[in-house]
Amino acid sequence: MNIKSYPYILIAPSILFLLAFFVYPFIEVFSQAFTTSNGEITLKNFDTIFNDFNFLPSLKNTLLLALVVVPVQLCMAIGMSLMISKMKKGRDTVLYIWTIPLGISDLAAGIIWLALLDQNGFLNSFLFSVGIIDGPESWLNYNNPVAIFAAIVFAEIWRATAILLVILVSGIGLIPKEYYEAAEIFGANAWVRLWKVTLPLLRPSLQTALILRTLLAFEVFAVVMILGGTNMPVLMGEAFNWAFSYRDAGAAAAYAVVILGLSVAFTLFYLKVLHVPKEAQI
Amino acid sequence: MSNLNQDVSLEQEIQAADNKNKVWKWLFISSAAFMISWILFPIYLLIVSALSSAEVVNGWPKAFVPEFDMETLQFFMNYYGVLGALKNSLIAAVFTMVISIGLGTPAGYALARFEFRGKETFRMMILLTRAFPMPLLALPLAVIFINVGLDDTLFGLSLVHAALALPFAVLITSSLFLGIPVELEEAAWVLGCNRWQAFMKVVMPLALPGLTASAVFAFVISWNEVFAAAVLTINNQTLTAFLVQSLSSSPAEVKFAGGLILIMPAILFLFVVRKYLFSMWGIANR
């Protein structure tokens, strides 16, 4: 066998697999969204979801959630990764603890925060013991959309900051410390070094981190189901409902197209805004 | 006299700088400690809930220490459908692991060791998969699976999970193989190995810990995945699908026990792979 054919033989299984389970369903999602069950081309599915009373709230909630959660997480992750880079003793332990949520699903995160914020949960028990409230009080009900939203924000920040942290820590690790020393010798203090050296050189990592995190924010689903139930519709949850509860694959596919569209739009946005020319990278 | 004054002011300056340093150090340590408890405390409280009896879980006010009562966990294990769901989660995760590592390792090796036409296109395709919300692809696949008889099967679900995990497996293994000097393989060839022998005798033993780590990663991806699992399984629910779909009907203690069971393997596995976390992400994010 010719040695030139080796790499193709090695990647062929992956390619075939991705064609079958990435490319093909990707095309299929569009065809399902834009056809009726008889195969006619139609916009009926989009009509269905746009006219559904949950569509606009779910779009609004998803975007709002991403808008609030992602910037907070970014700032936290930058701060935490800078702290990690300054640590000597215990660095590995701290890093391990801070990245534990990486292995925790949004479902489990939702359950954890439910234990805290439930009617007879730990938060209420604490407030009761210090005398702020008189008995179990339900925060997470439909009368209190702000509380539900805040609970989801907390759970999301708790769960998904780790992924940003890991990307940024490895990005900071790639910056040679001579750059900081050079900046310091020329009189830059820590603050200036952060803005003039660290963050600019970290832009490729920031870009990856933001893309990944924002897409994950559009996929938010189980946390919301647990903490908000039906009181807080989001896009992914609606897609699930149409597919699972209403058995309407076309409408679910239409939701999927909306989410995909948002994802692509934001990815392109980040790629453009945080673009670093190849020759200007480390 | 003036000399002495200078000395005093210098001493004061040093003292001031020292104090400033101490303040910074204190601030640093306390904020690190705060972030540590921000992560750990909610997990602790989940453990407290899961290790308390049903009355305590549903009681008022809650205690902040566990009573180490196994009743809730036992109740959870005997709750209708839980054991099956747990088993299904394990099976799907193992399938996912085998498929993604089995397919991903050769591709990772090809990326690390060969120059070939189309290499960049392949790499782009791999990276591209991450710019899409992959669980969504479960929606069309649910329809397709009905047609090919894979609906409501763990194998079908693992195929979707493997599509999620495969890109990671390819990137992680390729970085692993890149980290093993090609000269080690060449030395083995010169000393009488063919390509396969050299791979098995030299590359595999060195890559094994990293391969294990990426297999664990694939396992966790499947174990944690909710959306595709909920869409694709009905009778063969995984644990995540089971918990999501019985949210309104199951009592609180079942949720908490389920939450604990869900996070346990993830925490353990992360501990096992912590050494590779960085090399995995460092390269996987290029």
Add this chain to the structure above:
Amino acid sequence: MTTISIENVKKSFGDAHILKSVSLDIKHQEFTVLLGPSGCGKSTLLRIIAGLETQDTGVIKIGDRTVSHLPPKERNVAMVFQNYAVFPHMTVFENIAFGLRMKKAPEQKIKENVERTATLMHIDHLLHRYSGQLSGGQRQRVAVARALAVEPDVLLMDEPLSNLDALLRLQMRAELKAVLEASKTTTVYVTHDQVEAMSLADRIAVMNAGRIDQYDLPDEIYNNPATEYVGSFIGNPPMNFISPTFQRGDIPEGATQLGIRPEDFDVSTEAREDYWPITILTRERLGSHQQLSAELNGQLFRVNIANEIDVSSGNTLYLKPKDDKKRWYSESGKIIL
């Protein structure tokens, strides 16, 4: 008889022609050094002999066997790599035994060979260590022992000393020379270090941009560089090349350049017949001698003179190239005999 015969070997990577038709005949038991700057193709040629790369065209023979398209394992060669390539997951013993085990040698022979070569390389006390517990120099020794243990027809070495620090390199160089002389294995050794080449080689092949400019005994390479390139690559400082327009006496036909080494001048502080008046630009005292950078009619060149001559920058000195040391080169840079 293990000779190596390389005929018209060509190799390109994409548009880069790394080897442009190389031919070389290496004699039985000879130590050949491939010498040249980085990118000249010397490592590629070595890897082609090993079978790690395949030539685009051309024939490789080891002894009477044509090995052009055989995989490395069927060529009965051994190789020492620049970064040693000592397997980190095996003990020193297992590393050295690796090649013999692949050949399914009997256990007794494996043990004998490992112990013999380990003793030879002074690492017999390290046999149960792992490579992570060894210093760079010790790893180097393991790599050489591993190569010798298989009793190869041909030993190939790719810059084996370049990762060692200067002092250790000198020591290893002397040791390698002794070991390889004793082993009598036909050896091809790649380096960019001319001193290493001069000290180790039975014969040196000087490579330049994918070609072999000269393949000869070290002294011949130094004294009679076949091309201007060889003269300017070997020697420190290298040979001077001077346009001979002001030279009196015979100039061979077609000669455009006079090649003369810095130490091959008669020196005078006073003007004499046939001596060139040169202006000294800089003077460097190097302990054993002093080195001058000088200028004559706008041409720059270097001269080594004895410490006793007292000159300084700006002075004029009178030089005459020694007649028997003059070498003449044609327009295309080739020596005229």
